Amino acid sequence: MQEYGVSISYFRAPFLVDVDVMQGKRIVKLDDIAGNGNAWRMADVLVFNTGHWWGHEGSLRGWDLIQSGGKYYQDMDRLVAMEKGLRTWANWVDSNVDITRTRVFFQSASPDHYNPNEWSAAATATTAKNCYGETEPMKGTTYTSAYADQMGVVNEVIREMHVPTYLMDITMLSELRKDGHPSIYRGDFSPSQRANPQKSADCSHWCLPGLPDTWNELFYTFQKLKQHVDDNNRRQVLALYGNSGNFNHPWYIVDNLGWHVAEWSLGVVSREMDSQGGPA
Incomplete structure (x- = not known):
């Protein structure tokens, strides 16, 4: 560029x-x-x-x-291994990042959709084994995530870091998009793979254009919002940091100082507060 x-x-x-x-x-x-x-x-x-x-x-x-x-x-x-690795990464960030130059983000896990039991109580009565044939997102904002334990580890490690590190929690909004994967329609799939969706469907990666564009829009919005906050010497204060494993919240970015920095509803910054906790 x-x-x-x-x-x-x-x-x-x-x-x-x-x-x-x-x-x-x-x-x-x-x-x-x-x-x-x-x-x-x-x-x-x-x-x-x-x-x-x-x-x-x-x-x-x-x-x-x-x-x-x-x-x-x-x-x-695996959670023990992940935590050990994350703490090594966190120590590197704390020791090597110049906060006057570099801004650090951590994007939460992007989910897959291979288990229909996670989104449909009736799945056991069907032959569905993955995201193949799914054409609509899940409804609501409550979902039992397969990544709740990982999110708990990420939250704990980032909370203890010294360098400001912003967690972009895209897991919940992505959990709802069981319809957003390429399934059998990947460009590199052979005819035999496409004929066997129960075995071959790709329910891990995402279609483009698609959900990753929303992640990028949130990232861009935060960059602009953060500049506005810096320019006006304000701290976004929406709620205390925490809620690890609890997906009954809007989609948000948090920093490791203990505060939400931005909060979205359907990808739009919903509100902003000043350092005293009142509306900006």
Whole structure:
């Protein structure tokens, strides 16, 4: 984007921490992030994310061994592993990010929709096994998330960080969009894959144009809102930080100082408060 003087880079690090290959084995190093961190040092805006890969099993699992505390493990409790990795990432941010230059965001988990029991009480009486054939979003704002435990870990780690780190909670609004996946309509699917939706449907990635555009709009809105807040020396105060695992709330961005920074209803900034808690 030379006309705007902006460079946008995608750095693939599904666990945030380093993954090394030794004697043909992939090793997730929960205590080491130096290699990945070298790619992040000079950025003006950093947007981090991790989630899906901590739960993969079988051939989809992204490691052969886990290294932690100088020991090697075939596996461990995935939430424990994720928390260890996140704390290594948080320590790197606190030690290496210049807050006068760089703004740090963490985007919450993007959900998949492979289990109809999560959104339909009648699913057990049907042959549905995934998002194939879903054409409408779920209704309401209450949903039992498969990522509630992960969100609890993310909330706790970010709350304890020293560098201002803004959590973009896109999980709830994305949970409702069981209709937003490419399903069997991915461009790289073969005719045989398309003929077998129960096995092949992609219910993890998202269609474009589609839901990720909403994430980007929220991110852009926050950038503008944050500039307005900085210019006017205001702090957005909507509610105390917390609610980990509780999805009975609007969609929001929070910072790790303990306050919501922005709150949305259907993707629109709904209200703003000054540092005294009154309307802005």
